[in-house]
Amino acid sequence: MTETLGERPWMTSAETRAVFDALEARGGPGCARFVGGCVRNTLLGARVDDIDIATPLTPDDVMQALKAAGLKVVPTGVEHGTVTAVSGGRPYEITTLRRDVETDGRRAVVAFTGDWHEDAERRDFTMNALYAGRDGAIFDPTGRGVDDARAGRVIFVGDPHVRLAEDYLRILRFFRFHAWYGRGAPDAAALGACAAHKDSLSTLAAERISKELLKLLAAEDPRQSVALMAETGVLEALVPGATELSRFNALVEIELEQLFSNDALLRLSALTADDEVAAARLAERLRLSNDQRDRLVASKGQSPRITSWMSPRELRRAVYRIGARAFADRVKLAWAASPRTATTPQWRGLLALGESWSPPAFPITxxxxxxxxxxxxxxxxxxxxxxxxxxxxxxxxxxxxxxxxxxxxxxxxxxx
Incomplete structure (x- = not known):
């Protein structure tokens, strides 16, 4: 019996139907399928943010079909077969089935194909090599994507060394997907391959690394993945000096216990020593935005000293001097570095007071x-x-x- 996603609102919306109708008017019924994250997340009951579509239609055919239907077309990556359709204000990334012709670990030369299996073979993980028709029927070319997704197994499609050599960012993607979807012990072959190729991470653009790293750290509980990265040497290759694992683990635990949001940048700060100069160097290494750099550096400041027994007056002085965001960041980092059982109410109180107090304007000009x-x-x-x-x-x-x-x-x- 064919697995099915059933009918979901994101699949049956007027905007989605318009895109499929346009493609099928050009290539016939079944010429387009949902692919990747939207299929995986629906299968796992997770939220769907992006809708990606695969088709054997060439990029030119796709663009002509969309224009004929009156939909906006953005040629986001035509050389790699990707076109973005905008329907009802929502973007849909449409990619032509493809196979790799040449790769160097950073970028690939591709050839378009009409073979769904060939397209699946070049994807990273079995849980991402899943397709679904507009009726929800799942197509699983590797024969194990559905089972691996449900079991929380992050498994490379084929030989992990070959998949990594195609794009070394997949090293970081392995740990990111394990943090978000993995359960139990990681795949040994995948872990070994990531360790073997860790030095190749230096060939990647910093912006690609930082984007993937922050996505990883934004997972609800990335502690196991970060520990595995440390064990394999991948963490040191990405974030030199990331040795504060106990504080990082404590911060994640605090966020989970206190129902705080998953703060990727603060978690990155927790991993490294409190050194403003080193934080600025890390921000430059990762090509963080100016706002991210300023926040990372500010979180490392040691004056004024933040303690759980600060008086309200000392707290107001600190908030005025360093700002509410830096104060909250430093409170959480100090909280994570302290024995927390007895002092949780004090730390929580500091955060509440810091958030509720609005610094007055200095009356003298x-x-x-x-x-x-x-x-x-x-x-x-x-x-x-x-x-x-x-x-x-x-x-x-x-x-x-x-x-x-x-x-x-x-x-x-x-x-x-």
Whole structure:
């Protein structure tokens, strides 16, 4: 009996039907199938984010068919057979069946084919080499994709060494898929192949590595995968100095216990020592965005010191100085590095207070300083800084008159 996904809303929506109708008008019934993650995730009861479609139609035929149906076409990767259709505002990635002609571990030269089995043979894992018709009927060319997906087995299609040599990013994808879908012990052959080829990760673009690494760390519980990466030397190849596994494990446990979101960047921070310079180097190595770099570096700061017994006043001072996001990050990292059983209520309280307190605006401006007789120039900033320190020490006193009086005193004491 043929396995089936049944009819799911994402499969039967008007937007999806429009894409299939367009392709079948060109290639006939059955010329297109859902493929990869949408099939796998539906089979496992997981959320479907992206809808990918495979077809023996050439990219030119696909584009002509979509245009004839009045759908928007984006030629996202025509040389590799990929076209994106936009139907009802939703993107659908459509790829022509293909086989690899030449690979170098980073990119492939492909030839288009009409053979579904050939297309399946070039895919990475058996659970990803699954296809389904628009009626939900599953096509499993490897003969084991359905069983492996349900059992949580991340198995390479064919020889893992061959699959890795086609694209060394699959080393990281193996650990990522194990983190998201794996259960039990990892496949020994796959693990051995990943360890054998770890040095080839250096040939990959940093942006590809960081994207895959952050996806891995965003899994609900990536602890086993990260431990396996450490054991095989893959983690050190990707993130030099990633030795803080106990803190990383504790952070994941805290997130799970406290129902916090899975924070990939903070988990990355937890893996490495608290060194702002090293964090900046890691951000550059991984080509992180400016915002990601700034957050990673800020999470490593050691001043002010974060403790579970901070007073509300000390907490407000810290939030004002480093910002609410950096404060929350440092609290979670300190929490993960501490004996947590007895101090959980205190750490939780710090987070709540930090999130609920909105820092007030400093009531003194540069114009106020110059009105007090300080000439325009560097001295204005120095006076502002001294008065702001006083204002913070007085717990952000809500009294501009007192702040002006302090300003006058500081200005009178300055030698211009």
């Amino acid at each position: 540069g114009d106020d300083v110059m009105s007090a007789g300080v000439p325009k120039g560097p001295m204005v900033g120095q006076v502002l800084a001294e008065v702001e320190d006083w204002w913070i020490d007085h717990d952000f006193i809500d009294d501009k008159f007192s702040a002006i009086e302090k300003l006058k005193a500081v200005a009178q004491g300055m030698a211009y």
